[in-house]
Amino acid sequence: MTDAPWELDVIIPSESEYGFQIIRQVTDQLASLAWSEPEVFGIHLALEEALINAIKHGNECQSNKTVHVNIVLTHDEFRGSVTDQGSGFDPEAVPDPTCENNVCRDCGRGIALMREFMDEVRFVGCGNRVEMSRQRRQ
Amino acid sequence: MTDNAQTPPHYDCIQLRHDQGVTIVNFVDERIADPGRIEQLGQELLTLSNGQRPQVVIDFSRVRFVSSLAINKLLVLEKRIRQRGGQLRLAELEPEVQEVFGITRLNDVFQIHEARQDAVAGLQSPQP
Numbered sequence: 001m002t003d004a005p006w007e008l009d010v011i012i013p014s015e016s017e018y019g020f021q022i023i024r025q026v027t028d029q030l031a032s033l034a035w036s037e038p039e040v041f042g043i044h045l046a047l048e049e050a051l052i053n054a055i056k057h058g059n060e061c062q063s064n065k066t067v068h069v070n071i072v073l074t075h076d077e078f079r080g081s082v083t084d085q086g087s088g089f090d091p092e093a094v095p096d097p098t099c100e101n102n103v104c105r106d107c108g109r110g111i112a113l114m115r116e117f118m119d120e121v122r123f124v125g126c127g128n129r130v131e132m133s134r135q136r137r138q
Numbered sequence: 139m140t141d142n143a144q145t146p147p148h149y150d151c152i153q154l155r156h157d158q159g160v161t162i163v164n165f166v167d168e169r170i171a172d173p174g175r176i177e178q179l180g181q182e183l184l185t186l187s188n189g190q191r192p193q194v195v196i197d198f199s200r201v202r203f204v205s206s207l208a209i210n211k212l213l214v215l216e217k218r219i220r221q222r223g224g225q226l227r228l229a230e231l232e233p234e235v236q237e238v239f240g241i242t243r244l245n246d247v248f249q250i251h252e253a254r255q256d257a258v259a260g261l262q263s264p265q266p
Contacts (some may be wrong), residue, residue, distance in 0.1 A: 020171070020172065038233075041203065045238070048171055049206060052207065097242055098243045103244065103247055113241060119182065
């Protein structure tokens, strides 16, 4: 069996360009492992939402704060965690963006997309760390 | 020499053309994700809500990826256009992009057409 995991463990500044570099590396790896385009799209979207949440909302783009990213990828599974240095949040308090009264509000949509495209999404600690995973389906 | 005409806005993120009263918008980028670029995109999109009863079709045919930040800008535009008595329609969404709108129930907010021609024709028809 040659399915050794590909792992990325990095600490990045709170700037979106560093997040995009991570996304590019992950999507390149997914493609090299022949994950399907819809699955790459879903992982791309969930990871990007997690990174943007960490950089923009968690660390509030402050240059003295960093984001810790850990990705483990195999032929059959994606696992990732994104940890910021913000004060966290209560995911239960985030409005459900799919409720009729919230559809046009601009909060909670990223979390909803992460939950949709991942098999599991967990906010741990004070909410400043998100862990997510997805099994290959195609 | 005097020139009373306003300087037309400069667009980096979108391309515009006009067809019988309908403004048709194409995105420049395949990936609408970079927060800084999305801020600029939001400003450019808002210029489309100027004037009375703006009729706008956004063609997504070039777009392969859209983040929630970008969707928020579309929501702001939709509201502004509606407040001015106009209409916004979306067209030519890739299946994955369409799925994003479906998951977030935004296909209840936006009128989405498969074909750009249908979206444009819908706005050129007399409104009830």
